[in-house]
Amino acid sequence: MRAGMLYRIMLAALVGWGASTWAGGAPPAATNVGPRVALTPSSGGQLAPGNYTGLQFTNTISLQASGVYTFADCVVQFDAIAGITPRTVLLDHCRTSALWFSDGGQAGWTLRFTYVLDGPMGLRPSSGRNGWDWTTPTPFVVEDSIVEITFLGSPVQHVEAMQALGGNSMRFTRVRFIVHGPKQDGITGQTASVNLLAGDSLFEDCDFLDAGAYYFTVYSDGPNNVFRRCRFGRGAASYFYPTTGTRTAPIVEACTDLATGEPVTP
Numbered sequence: 001m002r003a004g005m006l007y008r009i010m011l012a013a014l015v016g017w018g019a020s021t022w023a024g025g026a027p028p029a030a031t032n033v034g035p036r037v038a039l040t041p042s043s044g045g046q047l048a049p050g051n052y053t054g055l056q057f058t059n060t061i062s063l064q065a066s067g068v069y070t071f072a073d074c075v076v077q078f079d080a081i082a083g084i085t086p087r088t089v090l091l092d093h094c095r096t097s098a099l100w101f102s103d104g105g106q107a108g109w110t111l112r113f114t115y116v117l118d119g120p121m122g123l124r125p126s127s128g129r130n131g132w133d134w135t136t137p138t139p140f141v142v143e144d145s146i147v148e149i150t151f152l153g154s155p156v157q158h159v160e161a162m163q164a165l166g167g168n169s170m171r172f173t174r175v176r177f178i179v180h181g182p183k184q185d186g187i188t189g190q191t192a193s194v195n196l197l198a199g200d201s202l203f204e205d206c207d208f209l210d211a212g213a214y215y216f217t218v219y220s221d222g223p224n225n226v227f228r229r230c231r232f233g234r235g236a237a238s239y240f241y242p243t244t245g246t247r248t249a250p251i252v253e254a255c256t257d258l259a260t261g262e263p264v265t266p
Contacts (some may be wrong), residue, residue: 024205024229027176032097034115035073044077049087052076063087079206100124109142115148122147122177123162125170133164134199134222140170147176149213160195160214167198174205179213192219192235196250199223206230207258216241220250220266228253232264241265 037054044059049067056075063069063078065087072092081101088108097118101109109125116122125140126132147161161177164170177193192215193208199222208217210233217232219241229248232239234257243249243266255264 025173025174026205027146027207028113030115030146033113033144033146034093035075036093037073039073039075051246063089098122098124101126108139110143114142114145116145117148117235118150121160121163122149124164125162125167126165129191132197134166134168134197137169138167140167140172142171142175144175145172146178148176148180150180160191161193161208163195164198164201165195168200170198171200172203172206175203176207176209179208180210192216192224192241193233194218194220196220196225197222198225201225201231203227203230208232209258218250221247223248225250226253227255228254229252230264231258232256239264 014211035054039054039056042052042055042057044061046064047069049069051070052070053072054074055071057077057081060077060079063081067087069087070092071088071090071094073093074091075096076091076094076187077097078099085212087172089110089115091111093107093113094111095115095117097116098121099109099116100121101124123142125138148162149159159179161179179193193213194203194217196219201222201224203226205228208230215236217235218227218237220227225248233254239257240250240252241247249266252264252266257264258260
């Protein structure tokens with residue numbers, strides 16, 4: 001075989017391997033998220049910017065208004081995180097209770113291999129400016145993580161794995177959203193697994209589980225929100241809240257039903 005032909009065959013194989021690798025995959029199992037090392041107890045309170053590794057914070061912590069924070073292999077519980085600030089926060093292989101960001105507090109946050117476990121809302125990124133602002137970039141990235149709601153709350157509460165009332169350019173890759181059911185009549189806040197009022201945000205290779213806990217699997221409104229290769233449990237009514245009035249439906253690409261493998265459309 002000539003060298004040129006062999007090179008082309010090897011190149012084609014490499015390109016094919018790369019394409020399959022880059023195509024995405026499933027979210028991690030619970031055993032693959034959270035701390036990987038033995039933890040040292042540490043008190044809470046306000047922390048200065050810096051790197052925190054292998055710690056179990058025994059009390060709620062708060063962050064300064066600016067700076068860079070890295071938490072690796074930690075168990076941590078944050079207070080409500082407010083204000084649009086330049087701080088940057090990374091959670092890598094951590095476990096945390098619900099992350100409740102008041103108006104604009106999510107800018108610059110990244111979660112990787114992190115287990116968000118609690119409720120009635122796991123993640124609440126929100127821009128909060130000028131009403132539900134879905135045009136100003138508000139970077140918030142979650143990768144290879146699990147967001148699990150373990151209780152349903154009361155009728156006055158929203159019960160969602162994530163509620164984003166505003167935001168733009170958020171990214172969720174290989175994230176498992178879980179809301180435990182079954183749905184209870186009279187619990188009016190059991191809207192969806194994810195309640196997304198945002199723009200230009202992307203969900204790739206995400207799972208939406210335990211769909212019997214809510215009415216629609218996903219409520220999405222805003223321009224250019226994309227769900228790509230996601231797997232959906234079916235809510236009590238359907239997968240997506242229907243497009244009515246001025247609501248903008250999401251872009252849905254190659255998404256399927258978790259149980260049947262059938263295509264899912266908005």
